Amino acid sequence: MPIRSIKGALKVLVLVAIFFAGVWSQSSGVIDEFIWYLPDVQYLMVQHIWLTAMSGSLAIIVAIPLGVLLSRPSMARVAESLMQVLNVGTTIPTLAVLALSMSFLGIGVLPAVFGLFVATLLPITRNTYAGLKGVNPALMEAAAGIGMSPMQRLFKVELPNALYVIFAGMRTALTINVGTVPLAFLIGAGGLGELIFTGIDLYDPVMMLSGAIPTALLAIVVDALIATIAFLIVPRGVNPGRA
Amino acid sequence: MIRLESLTKVFDTQKGAVVAADHIDMEVPEGEICVLLGPSGCGKTTTLKMINRIVKPTSGKVFINGDDTTGLDTQTLRRNIGYVIQQIGLFPNMTIEENITIVPKLLGWDKTKYKARAREMMAMIALEPDAFLKRFPSELSGGQQQRIGVARALAADPPVMLMDEPFGAIDPINRAVIQDEFLKMQQDLNKTIMFVSHDIDEAIKMGDRVAVFREGKLVQYSTPDDLLAAPKNAFVESFLGEDRALKRLNLVKVREIVTDEIGTVIPSDTLESALAKIDDYGYQNAILMVNERKQPAGIINRSIARTTKGYCRDHFQAVPAVVDLDDDLRKAASLMFAHDQTWLPCVDKEGTVCGQITQRAMTSHLGARYRARQGDDRKPSAAIKE
Numbered sequence: 001m002p003i004r005s006i007k008g009a010l011k012v013l014v015l016v017a018i019f020f021a022g023v024w025s026q027s028s029g030v031i032d033e034f035i036w037y038l039p040d041v042q043y044l045m046v047q048h049i050w051l052t053a054m055s056g057s058l059a060i061i062v063a064i065p066l067g068v069l070l071s072r073p074s075m076a077r078v079a080e081s082l083m084q085v086l087n088v089g090t091t092i093p094t095l096a097v098l099a100l101s102m103s104f105l106g107i108g109v110l111p112a113v114f115g116l117f118v119a120t121l122l123p124i125t126r127n128t129y130a131g132l133k134g135v136n137p138a139l140m141e142a143a144a145g146i147g148m149s150p151m152q153r154l155f156k157v158e159l160p161n162a163l164y165v166i167f168a169g170m171r172t173a174l175t176i177n178v179g180t181v182p183l184a185f186l187i188g189a190g191g192l193g194e195l196i197f198t199g200i201d202l203y204d205p206v207m208m209l210s211g212a213i214p215t216a217l218l219a220i221v222v223d224a225l226i227a228t229i230a231f232l233i234v235p236r237g238v239n240p241g242r243a
Numbered sequence: 244m245i246r247l248e249s250l251t252k253v254f255d256t257q258k259g260a261v262v263a264a265d266h267i268d269m270e271v272p273e274g275e276i277c278v279l280l281g282p283s284g285c286g287k288t289t290t291l292k293m294i295n296r297i298v299k300p301t302s303g304k305v306f307i308n309g310d311d312t313t314g315l316d317t318q319t320l321r322r323n324i325g326y327v328i329q330q331i332g333l334f335p336n337m338t339i340e341e342n343i344t345i346v347p348k349l350l351g352w353d354k355t356k357y358k359a360r361a362r363e364m365m366a367m368i369a370l371e372p373d374a375f376l377k378r379f380p381s382e383l384s385g386g387q388q389q390r391i392g393v394a395r396a397l398a399a400d401p402p403v404m405l406m407d408e409p410f411g412a413i414d415p416i417n418r419a420v421i422q423d424e425f426l427k428m429q430q431d432l433n434k435t436i437m438f439v440s441h442d443i444d445e446a447i448k449m450g451d452r453v454a455v456f457r458e459g460k461l462v463q464y465s466t467p468d469d470l471l472a473a474p475k476n477a478f479v480e481s482f483l484g485e486d487r488a489l490k491r492l493n494l495v496k497v498r499e500i501v502t503d504e505i506g507t508v509i510p511s512d513t514l515e516s517a518l519a520k521i522d523d524y525g526y527q528n529a530i531l532m533v534n535e536r537k538q539p540a541g542i543i544n545r546s547i548a549r550t551t552k553g554y555c556r557d558h559f560q561a562v563p564a565v566v567d568l569d570d571d572l573r574k575a576a577s578l579m580f581a582h583d584q585t586w587l588p589c590v591d592k593e594g595t596v597c598g599q600i601t602q603r604a605m606t607s608h609l610g611a612r613y614r615a616r617q618g619d620d621r622k623p624s625a626a627i628k629e
Contacts, residue, residue, distance in 0.1 A: 142332025145297055145405075146346055146395070147322035156345075160336035235336035237379035 030206060037210040040195060045214055048191040051109070051181045052222070055116035056174050063121050063173075064166065067128025068154065083129060090122045094180050102187040112181075112189030119180060120173045127169025131162030160235050167230035171223055178219040182211065192218075245271040245294065245403055245435055250303035252289050263289040265459040266303070271452065273308075273402075274433040278440050278450035282482070285456040287439050291405050294437065295324045307403055322349055325396030325404035325434070329411045331388050333380035339391055340376040346399040357398075364394040367428060386417035393425065397432070406438045410445070422448060443483055447471070447490055455479050468494045488609055492573035497566050500608045501589045501598040507533045508543060510556035517555055518548040531588050532559050537595045539565055539588050565590050566600060572609075575600055 025031050070079040098115040105111035135158050143157045159166075182193030192211040199208025236242050252264040264286040271277040279287035292298040294305050296317050305312045312320055333342050340361050347357040365372040368390040380388055389409060396404055410418045426449065429436070440446050446453045447467040454464045463475040471491045474480040483490070506524035508517045510532060521530045521543075530548075532541040532555050541559030551558055563582035566575045568591050578587060579602060586601040 136330070136332075138328060138330030138332040139334060141297060141330075142326070142328055143334070145295055145321060145324075145326035145328065145332075147318045147320075147349055148345075149318055152349070157334055157336075161334075237335045237337065237381060 033206045034210055037195065037207065041192070041210055041214055044190060044192045044194055044211070045218070047189075048178075048181050048215070048218065051112060051116060051184055051189060051191055052174065052178050052218075055113045056120055056177050058113070058117045059120035059124055059173065059177075060170060062117075063124035063169075064128050066121075067125045067166075068132065068159075070125070070129050071132035071158075079129070083126065086122050086125060089118070094119045095183055095186075098183055098187050107188035109189045111187055112184035115187075116177055116180060116184065120177045123173035123176070124166070124169045127172075128162070128166050131165030131169075132158050134165065135161045161238055163234045164230065164238060164240065167226060167234065171226045171230075174226060175219050175223045178222050179215065182215060244273045244306075244308050245277075245437060246306040246309075247290070247294075248304040248306065250290065250293055250305065251301050252286075252293060252298060253301045262459045264293065267461050269454060269461060269464055271435055271437060273435050275451040276429065276436040276438055276449055277452045277454060278438045278446040279454050279456060280440055280443065280446045280450075280482075281456035281462075283441060284458075286459040287441075287454075287456045288407060289459075290456070291407055291437055291439050294403075294405055295321050295326060322346055322399065323401050323403070325399075325401045327389075327392050327396045327404070327406040327409040329408040331380075331385075331392045331412070333388055333391055333395070335380050338377055338379055339383070342380065342391060343395050343398050345395065350399055352399075360398055364398055367397075368394050369424065386413050386421055389413055389421060390424075397434075402435060404434050404436045406436060408439050408441070411440075411442075418445075425449075444490065444493075447493055455482065489573075491609055492576055492605075493571050495572045495608065496568070497570050497572065497575055497589055497600055498568040500572070500604045501568065501600050502604065503598045505531065505588065505596065505599040507531045507537075507596065508555050509533060509535070510540065510554065510559075512555045514543065514548045514551055514553055514555060514558060517543045518545065521545050521548065527585070531562070531596065531599075532556075533596050539590065539594075539596055562588065567592075568597065572605055576602075576605065 069075060070082060094115065097118050098112065101111040101115040101118075105114060139157055139161065140153065143153045148156065181191045182196050184191050185193030185197055192215045195211025196208050196215070199205065199211060231239065231241050234241075247267050247269050250264060250267040251262070254261045254263055267286075267290050269277075279291060281287045289298050293300045293303075294307075307324075333339075334345075337345070340358075343361045343364050344357040347360055352360070361376060362372045365375060370387065370390060375383070375387075375391075380391070383391065389412075393409065396406075410421055413421060422445070438449055440449070447470075450467055452464065453467050453470050455462045455470070457478055463470060463479050465473075468491060470479070471483060471487045471494070474483055474487070480487075506520050506526065508520060508530055512532075517530055517532075524530070526545070528545045529542045530545075531539060532543055534540040539562045541555075542562055543555050543559050547558050563584055564578040565588050566578060568589055575587060579585070585603075586599050588596050589598045589600055591597050
C-alpha cells in the first residue's frame with residue numbers, strides 16, 4: 001500500500017510540475033519563440049529526412065547483400081578479417097568521416113550522404129552477417145538434406161530466420177543515422193543541424209532546442225517505424241513480438 | 244535397397260588424416276530397417292551421411308535400388324531420400340503444413356496434390372490436421388515435432404530413408420510410443436531405412452538388421468537375434484552388455500516356443516480325475532481348468548485335489564496370468580516372475596487356450612545358441628558377413 005501511495009503522489013507531483021512549466025513557458029514567451037522557428041523547422045526537417053532516407057536506403061541496399069556474401073561458406077576464410085576491417089571503420093568518429101569525405105567530394109549533399117552511408121553501413125552488415133551465421137546448424141543440415149539448392153536455402157531458411165536480427169541492425173543503424181545528420185550541416189548539407197549549431201554559436205537555447213527536439217522525435221519515429229515493419233514482415237514462427 | 248561399396252571417408256585434421264569410415268561394404272534389402280550401432284566416433288553417422296552426401300565420400304560407391312548414385316545430381320539425390328535428424332530441424336519460420344509440403348513443392352507437385360498430401364501425412368502420424376497444420380513448430384512438444392519431422396521426410400514418398408538418431412532427443416516414455424508408431428507405419432510403408440543409434444535396446448527393437456561399428460570399421464552385420472546370440476568379438480560382446488541374453492527376450496515371440504500340449508480339466512470333472520491328470524502330465528503343483536469355450540477359467544491346486552473331494556468348479560483358484568501368442572518372451576518372463584509361476588497358459592486372439600510356456604522352454608531356447616557356439620568355437624555364424 002505505501003508503495004502505491006508514493007507512486008500516486010509522484011504522479012500528481014509530475015503533473016503539477018508540467019503544469020507550472022507550461023505556465024512559465026507561456027508567460028515568458030518561450031512558446032512564441034518556438035512558434036517563430038516553426039517554418040525553419042519544417043524546411044530543415046524535410047532536408048534532414050532526405051539525408052537520412054538517401055544515406056540509409058543506400059546503406060541497406062549495400063549492407064544486406066554484403067552481409068549475405070560474407071556469410072557464405074566460401075567466404076569463411078576472409079569474412080572474419082573483413083568484419084574486423086569494418087569494425088575498425090566504425091571506431092573512426094562520424095565527424096572525421098564527414099571531414100574526410102568533404103576533402104574528396106567537396107561540400108554539399110553528396111559528401112554528407114556518403115559519410116552517413118559509411119557510418120550506417122557497418123551495423124547493418126554486422127547484424128546481417130551475425131544473423132545468418134547464427135541460424136541453427138541443424139536447420140541448415142535439414143535444408144540441405146531435404147534437397148534445397150543453396151539459393152533456396154538462403155531465401156527460404158536462412159534469411160527468414162535471420163530477419164529479426166537484420167531488422168534489429170537496421171533499427172540501430174538508422175536511429176544513429178538520424179542523430180548524426182545534424183553534423184552534415186558542418187559540411188554544408190543543411191538539415192536540423194543548422195538550428196542546433198547556430199543556436200549554440202549564438203548562445204540561443206530556444207533556437208538550439210528547436211533543432212534538437214525535432215531531431216530526437218524523428219529518431220524515435222524512425223525507430224518505431226522500423227520496429228513496426230519488422231513486426232509485420234518477420235514470419236510469425238520466428239518473431240518474438242508475435243509469439 | 245541400399246548398397247554401400249567400399250565407402251570410405253578420410254578427414255584431414257591438424258593431427259593428420261583420420262579415417263572415419265574404412266571401406267564399408269554392406270547391403271540393406273528393400274523394406275528393411277538397418278540400424279547402425281556403435282559408440283560415438285565410430286563412423287556410423289559419417290557412413291549414413293555419405294549416402295545423401297551431407298558428408299562427401301572420399302571413395303567408394305552408394306547404390307540405391309541397384310542404381311549407382313555417383314553420377315546423380317546432389318539435389319535430385321537428396322529429394323529422393325527421406326532425411327530425419329536428431330535435432331529435428333523443422334523450419335521455425337514455416338507452418339507445419341509448409342514444413343511437411345516442402346519436398347513435394349521442390350519436386351514441383353501442384354497445390355491441390357501437396358495440400359492433400361499434408362493432410363494424409365498428418366493422419367498417418369495421428370495428429371489432427373485442422374488443429375496442427377496452421378501452427379508453428381515452436382508451439383508443439385518435442386515428440387510432436389519429431390512426428391512432423393518424420394512426416395516431412397516421408398511426404399514425397401521416397402523409397403529410402405536415412406534417420407540420424409531420430410528419437411534421441413525425446414524423453415523415454417514418448418520415445419517408446421513414437422518408436423512403436425513408427426514400426427507400425429513401416430509395416431505399411433515398406434521403406435528401406437538406415438537408422439543411426441547408440442542405444443542397443445533401440446537397435447534391437449527397431450532393426451531388422453544391426454550393423455555394429457568400431458573405429459570406422461564395420462565389425463558385425465547381422466540380425467538382432469544373431470548379434471545377441473553370437474557376438475563376433477569381445478568388443479561387440481562388451482558393447483551389447485552382460486545382460487544380452489535377457490535382451491533377446493524382446494525378440495522371441497511366445498508363439499515360437501509354445502508347447503501345444505497342455506492338460507486341462509473342465510468344471511464338471513471331479514478333483515480325483517484332476518489329480519490323476521496332474522500326475523499323468525507330470526505337473527508339479529497345479530492344472531488349468533477351462534470353460535466350455537476352452538478359455539482359461541481357473542487353476543486346480545495339487546494339494547487341494549489330493550486332500551479334498553468334490554468337483555473342480557467348487558475348488559478352483561483364479562488364473563494368475565495368461566500370455567498371448569504374439570507377446571514377446573520379455574512379457575512372459577515378467578509375468579512369471581511377478582506371479583511366482585514356472586509356467587503360463589497361452590491363448591490365441593479369441594482367448595482360447597492353445598498351449599503353455601514354461602521357464603524351462605524359455606531358458607533352453609535362449610541358451611541353445613550359446614551352447615552351440617561354445618561347442619564349436621571356430622565355426623563362424625552363417626549370418627555374419629564381413
